[in-house]
Amino acid sequence: MGEKPYFILPFPGKAVKRGAGAGHYSLNPVPDALSGRLVLKAKVLRPLSVYGGINGPVRAGQREGIGLLQLTCYRNQKGKAVERVVLPGSSFKGLLRTVVESISLSCLGALKPALRNYLDPQLELLRCREGERRVCPACRLFGTQDYAARVQVRDVFLDPAVLAVKSTPPLWAPARGRGLPQVYLANRNRAKGRKFYLHSQVTGAGEYRTAIKEGTGFTLEIYFYGLSRPELGLLAAALGVHPRYRFLLKMGAAKPVGWGAIELSPERLELCGNVAESGRMGAGLREVTGPALEGFLQEAVAGALDGGLIEEASLEKLSRDLAPGTLNSPPVSLPY
Numbered sequence: 278m279g280e281k282p283y284f285i286l287p288f289p290g291k292a293v294k295r296g297a298g299a300g301h302y303s304l305n306p307v308p309d310a311l312s313g314r315l316v317l318k319a320k321v322l323r324p325l326s327v328y329g330g331i332n333g334p335v336r337a338g339q340r341e342g343i344g345l346l347q348l349t350c351y352r353n354q355k356g357k358a359v360e361r362v363v364l365p366g367s368s369f370k371g372l373l374r375t376v377v378e379s380i381s382l383s384c385l386g387a388l389k390p391a392l393r394n395y396l397d398p399q400l401e402l403l404r405c406r407e408g409e410r411r412v413c414p415a416c417r418l419f420g421t422q423d424y425a426a427r428v429q430v431r432d433v434f435l436d437p438a439v440l441a442v443k444s445t446p447p448l449w450a451p452a453r454g455r456g457l458p459q460v461y462l463a464n465r466n467r468a469k470g471r472k473f474y475l476h477s478q479v480t481g482a483g484e485y486r487t488a489i490k491e492g493t494g495f496t497l498e499i500y501f502y503g504l505s506r507p508e509l510g511l512l513a514a515a516l517g518v519h520p521r522y523r524f525l526l527k528m529g530a531a532k533p534v535g536w537g538a539i540e541l542s543p544e545r546l547e548l549c550g551n552v553a554e555s556g557r558m559g560a561g562l563r564e565v566t567g568p569a570l571e572g573f574l575q576e577a578v579a580g581a582l583d584g585g586l587i588e589e590a591s592l593e594k595l596s597r598d599l600a601p602g603t604l605n606s607p608p609v610s611l612p613y
């Protein structure tokens with residue numbers, strides 16, 4: 278069996294760390310809580326396609342066929358319906374949640390019921406539930422039943438000119454069939470950790486898709502409410518923007534064959550004034566940019582590391598295996 282296009286990020290070997298929930302009754306549940314908006318520049322480094330479940334006619338050179346279409350929608354622009362390419366905020370939020378879960382002592386947010394039996398019960402990885410007074414770091418940020426999310430990502434709308442028709446090999450759902458393949462399992466049939474796809478050059482042909490072209494830039498806006506500074510650090514680390522733990526995110530379709538690499542760079546942080554101290558009108562907006570923003574985020578990440586909110590070994594492995602320098606790794610050969 279040849280190389281795999283993915284790696285397993287091991288569970289840290291410690292139980293999920295649950296604490297008091299936040300985000301239900303108050304925007305400022307902790308003293309000095311931070312609320313505001315982080316604006317990032319995003320660059321598409323490999324074809325990016327968020328499939329909307331729709332197939333349609335595509336044309337690539339002389340050939341025409343039916344392909345899998347990148348999600349688009351129509352928006353009202355001066356009374357006209359104008360087609361826009363959509364990257365849903367929920368896709369980014371789901372991706373960020375997965376990364377946050379994997380670099381902190383958090384539950385598994387999206388676990389197929391059939392896979393429950395593969396989890397070591399001592400790690401308490403099952404999703405934080407209704408009625409539990411204590412929730413994990415990922416659920417504190419992204420919400421779970423009874424607890425509102427304190428992080429939201431805006432939908433991204435782009436001009437259809439960013440799309441191109443690209444080809445991939447036929448791809449199948451991973452781990453098809455029953456249960457987890459042996460490669461995921463450690464002793465006593467326990468799952469080893471979480472799966473992440475590696476970066477590589479793109480490869481293969483056979484199936485057409487519309488995708489956002491390499492080199493496309495866009496702005497990503499993340500809103501956050503009532504975060505402690507270390508929680509903002511955990512979020513920043515998950516974006517791959519800390520200089521010591523820099524990595525490229527991977528999103529959307531065809532990840533095993535090199536697609537979906539995105540680079541993020543923070544551009545601006547807007548912090549709202551403390552509502553409790555300054556009345557309903559707030560104390561205005563504080564804007565942090567440039568080197569001050571870099572310093573702010575690095576300090577926040579340091580706070581998360583010191584406070585045990587980030588598992589450093591996990592963040593280190595993730596940033597090594599998904600480092601920008603891995604983008605041109607040779608693709609793996611079939612089967613995926």
Ligand SMILES: [Zn+2]
Nearest residue numbers: 384405413416
């Ligand atoms: Zn949780």
